[in-house]
Amino acid sequence: TIYTYAVTSSKWAQNELGFDGKFPSFHDIRFNTKGDLIVSGFYSMKDNKDMYGTFLFRVNSKTKQVSGKLEPFGSDILKNFMGEKAAAKPDASIDNFKFKDVLRRSDGSMLLLAEYSNLGSTIVPGTGGAGVPPKYNYTHTCNDILIECINDDGSRAWQTVYKKQQEEKSMDEQIAWDSFVYGLYNDQL
DSSP: OEEEEOTTSSOEEEEOOOOTTEEEEEEEEEEOTTSOEEEEEEEEETTOOOBOEEEEEEEOTTTOOEEEEEEEOOHHHHTTTSOHHHHTSTTOOBOSEEEEEEEEOTTSOEEEEEEEEEEEEEEOTTOOBTTBOOOEEEEEEEEEEEEEEEOTTSOEEEEEEEOOOOEEEESOTTOOOOOOOOOOBTTBO
16 A cells, blocks of 8 residues: 655545555665656565565556556566476465665666575584584575566566576675676666
């Protein structure tokens, strides 16, 4: 639900975005050049951290009407992360992806970026015991990058996966480096 308030009156307007039982797990809220509120990102199911697809909703600055939609990933993109049979299931999702950013292009479309990220740990042999906590080795894995281009109307223009493998090992679980640098130049990633 988005609440809007007209500066010239004292009335609130309540705008339902239409998630229909789904949950915006990672999102970005911005205004476009027309002053419309744009809410975009990835969605999951309630009580579930897996990502099922993308969304884009627009609240018109003048009429307060809501438009946009939810867009499941689809088996073509899911096959990058699982077998073909699993990717074809209607409830297929991806896990361990973290939302990185939304990049807005001059035509109103947006690039949504997410990256596979996982933190694993193993006990260092010979540590711990007799009331002393063990030490751990941490492995921070940052692999593939998911890129979704969403048109201004909320439809998907394209999607792709940039394959990469990256691993960082440390005894400090708090240390994590950025795994890639990105930006737009002439509307190109």
